[in-house]
Amino acid sequence: MTRTETFLQNFERQLGVAHRLSSLAGVPGALKKLQKKIGLKGPPVASPHPDFEGLDVAFHAGTIDDRLALTRADAALAETGTLVFASGPKAPPSLNFIPEVHAVVLRESEILESQEELWQMLRERDQPFPRTLNLITGPSRTGDIEQTLYLGAHGPKEVHLFLVKG
Amino acid sequence: MKLASHLFPEKAKEALHDQNLQKALGLLQVGFPELRRRAIANLPDFEALRDQAATIKDHSLKNLDKLTSAFTEKIESRGGQVHMCATAEDARKAVVKICQEVEAIKITKSKSMVTEEISLNEAIEAAGMEVVETDLGEYILQLAGEPPSHIVGPALHKTRQQVVDLFKKHHDIPLKSESGEGLVAQAREVLRAKYFEADVGITGANFLIAETGTVVIVTNEGNADLCRVLPKTHIVVTSLEKVIPTLDDLSVFLKLLGRSATGQDITVYTTLVSGPKDSDESGGPENFHVVIVDGGRSKLLGTDQQDLLRCIKCGACMNHCPVYSAVGGQAYGWVYPGPIGAALNPALTNPWEMRHLHQASTFCGACEAVCPVKIPLIKMFRFWRTQSFDDHITGRGQRFSLRLWAYFASRPRLYAMKAYFVLPLLKIMAGKKGYLGHLPFLGGWFRGRVLPGPEGKRFVGEDRK
Numbered sequence: 185m186t187r188t189e190t191f192l193q194n195f196e197r198q199l200g201v202a203h204r205l206s207s208l209a210g211v212p213g214a215l216k217k218l219q220k221k222i223g224l225k226g227p228p229v230a231s232p233h234p235d236f237e238g239l240d241v242a243f244h245a246g247t248i249d250d251r252l253a254l255t256r257a258d259a260a261l262a263e264t265g266t267l268v269f270a271s272g273p274k275a276p277p278s279l280n281f282i283p284e285v286h287a288v289v290l291r292e293s294e295i296l297e298s299q300e301e302l303w304q305m306l307r308e309r310d311q312p313f314p315r316t317l318n319l320i321t322g323p324s325r326t327g328d329i330e331q332t333l334y335l336g337a338h339g340p341k342e343v344h345l346f347l348v349k350g
Numbered sequence: 351m352k353l354a355s356h357l358f359p360e361k362a363k364e365a366l367h368d369q370n371l372q373k374a375l376g377l378l379q380v381g382f383p384e385l386r387r388r389a390i391a392n393l394p395d396f397e398a399l400r401d402q403a404a405t406i407k408d409h410s411l412k413n414l415d416k417l418t419s420a421f422t423e424k425i426e427s428r429g430g431q432v433h434m435c436a437t438a439e440d441a442r443k444a445v446v447k448i449c450q451e452v453e454a455i456k457i458t459k460s461k462s463m464v465t466e467e468i469s470l471n472e473a474i475e476a477a478g479m480e481v482v483e484t485d486l487g488e489y490i491l492q493l494a495g496e497p498p499s500h501i502v503g504p505a506l507h508k509t510r511q512q513v514v515d516l517f518k519k520h521h522d523i524p525l526k527s528e529s530g531e532g533l534v535a536q537a538r539e540v541l542r543a544k545y546f547e548a549d550v551g552i553t554g555a556n557f558l559i560a561e562t563g564t565v566v567i568v569t570n571e572g573n574a575d576l577c578r579v580l581p582k583t584h585i586v587v588t589s590l591e592k593v594i595p596t597l598d599d600l601s602v603f604l605k606l607l608g609r610s611a612t613g614q615d616i617t618v619y620t621t622l623v624s625g626p627k628d629s630d631e632s633g634g635p636e637n638f639h640v641v642i643v644d645g646g647r648s649k650l651l652g653t654d655q656q657d658l659l660r661c662i663k664c665g666a667c668m669n670h671c672p673v674y675s676a677v678g679g680q681a682y683g684w685v686y687p688g689p690i691g692a693a694l695n696p697a698l699t700n701p702w703e704m705r706h707l708h709q710a711s712t713f714c715g716a717c718e719a720v721c722p723v724k725i726p727l728i729k730m731f732r733f734w735r736t737q738s739f740d741d742h743i744t745g746r747g748q749r750f751s752l753r754l755w756a757y758f759a760s761r762p763r764l765y766a767m768k769a770y771f772v773l774p775l776l777k778i779m780a781g782k783k784g785y786l787g788h789l790p791f792l793g794g795w796f797r798g799r800v801l802p803g804p805e806g807k808r809f810v811g812e813d814r815k
Contacts, residue, residue, distance in 0.1 A: 198618075231632075232632070245633050248546050264615050266616060271628075271633070271634055272631060273632060278580060280575070299604065300598055303596075303601070314622075314624070315625050315631060316579075316621065317621070317622040318620075321615075321618050321620075322618055324571055327381075327503060327612065328485070328487035328490065329510055329534065330374070330377060330510050330530065332530050334531060336535075337486055337537075338484065338538060338572045338576055339572025339573075339576070339619065340572075
């Protein structure tokens with residue numbers, strides 16, 4: 185299995201939903217579909233990432249009314265189907281937790297094998313360790329009521345990944 | 351948390367007759383252990399990871415001073431503050447002071463057993479501030495006014511119907527559905543407003559990494575992240591044995607933690623925090639405090655009880671314990687129930703209060719067999735039992751019987767002679783039935799079981815033929 189396949193298998197096992205796109209140009213369409221699906225009238229909120237320039241989205245930190253948020257993952261881990269988000273000027277961490285539906289853009293080449301590979305990459309780059317690093321594996325869930333699994337306990341009920349080629 | 355462990359025998363008896371509790375415990379017995387079994391079946395080197403984890407913890411505990419200094423230095427270099435607190439009282443004061451300094455009115459909190467240990471909520475409320483638990487289980491218990499019964503699923507002893515009743519009683523908005531989904535949805539709605547109103551967010555920590563000065567917090571609900579990311583101030587309350595050297599060490603523990611606790615390869619949210627938000631960052635807390643509680647832990651360093659500090663609070667020992675499965679966590683009377691509590695609580699509080707807990711073990715060893723960091727729990731129970739005897743905590747009758755037995759057991763000839771006279775007598779008493787239903791002074795032992803009569807031949811002596 186290729187790294188991408190392993191990642192997708194684990195991501196879906198953790199109840200994430202993957203959409204494969206051939207280029208970034210596919211993002212607006214995929215996002216529109218999600219918007220329609222949840223019946224969202226206004227534009228979704230997004231992190232101010234350069235990849236999202238020109239999209240029909242609002243750029244602000246998360247508010248209580250935000251139902252759909254689009255953010256950019258920095259990496260992913262094939263081993264566990266995990267998305268990795270580092271905080272920064274263009275990445276308000278609240279957007280990963282506030283919305284009901286979380287849409288994430290990631291490039292295939294950004295998928296790493298394991299946590300250990302991520303740590304190595306972070307050590308080698310010429311920047312301090314991120315203030316906040318969020319490893320997110322699937323939608324929010326709880327087993328606190330009679331040990332039954334329910335999604336969307338506090339964080340997103342659905343995590344959609346727009347996985348872009350290259 | 352108030353100590354009520356001396357009431358264990360009474361509480362255990364009540365628990366056995368509590369039908370709601372027995373229903374909940376029935377679910378627990380099949381749930382977590384089965385999920386764990388399946389998860390580790392998919393990871394062939396699980397055993398090797400357990401050894402590795404135990405080694406890392408032993409190394410960390412041996413170098414705790416150095417690692418804690420390194421952690422503190424890193425955090426402070428990035429604008430965070432570390433508060434070392436020797437006692438629960440010190441920690442409560444430190445947290446209340448931080449909250450008062452930022453003029454907090456409302457506080458949200460994610461699940462932290464250390465905060466239960468130090469009775470933090472009571473201190474915050476006494477200082478006139480509101481604190482809301484956001485982990486669904488902890489929230490249910492806050493409404494019910496009860497202590498947690500499990501370190502991973504604190505409200506696992508509650509049935510769905512009990513939660514329905516609690517929500518109806520405490521929430522102003524009508525409950526749209528009494529289903530599990532309905533309950534989760536309402537808790538989401540109620541707590542969402544709280545996150546946005548909060549001035550301070552308090553979380554626990556699962557690990558502290560010395561290499562990068564990082565606090566690691568794991569949840570499945572995402573509540574810890576909402577607690578920390580929205581308010582201006584984030585306070586981490588944790589205990590000193592959580593420090594580990596490197597990020598790679600963290601990976602070893604993360605592989606074990608989710609699988610041991612809930613049978614997950616990894617928890618949904620694993621958050622690494624290394625300071626307050628940077629000046630150019632577009633979100634996150636401006637103030638970041640880490641309160642590290644000792645609470646009697648450092649006195650275990652270098653003793654035979656040091657291994658207890660390896661614990662990563664996964665709850666596997668209680669999920670697999672026949673005693674915990676029968677009586678539930680609240681009977682144990684303090685924050686850490688089950689086998690780890692029976693072994694750790696006497697060290698953190700006092701052995702007299704905890705005297706019943708280590709007696710409540712069949713020594714079956716299931717706890718040790720599943721512990722991801724290989725804590726020798728049976729050895730610990732034995733230590734506390736011996737200690738109880740030496741310190742005269744063990745009752746008079748029991749001490750006398752143990753002494754008497756020890757007297758004979760350490761004198762083989764006398765023992766053989768006693769057996770020579772007693773066995774035929776027991777055989778006569780057993781009679782045709784072939785078993786004994788009662789013996790003087792052993793009423794408790796015979797309640798619910800019988801003793802097979804002696805066969806006639808003895809094992810001792812057979813080997814000499």
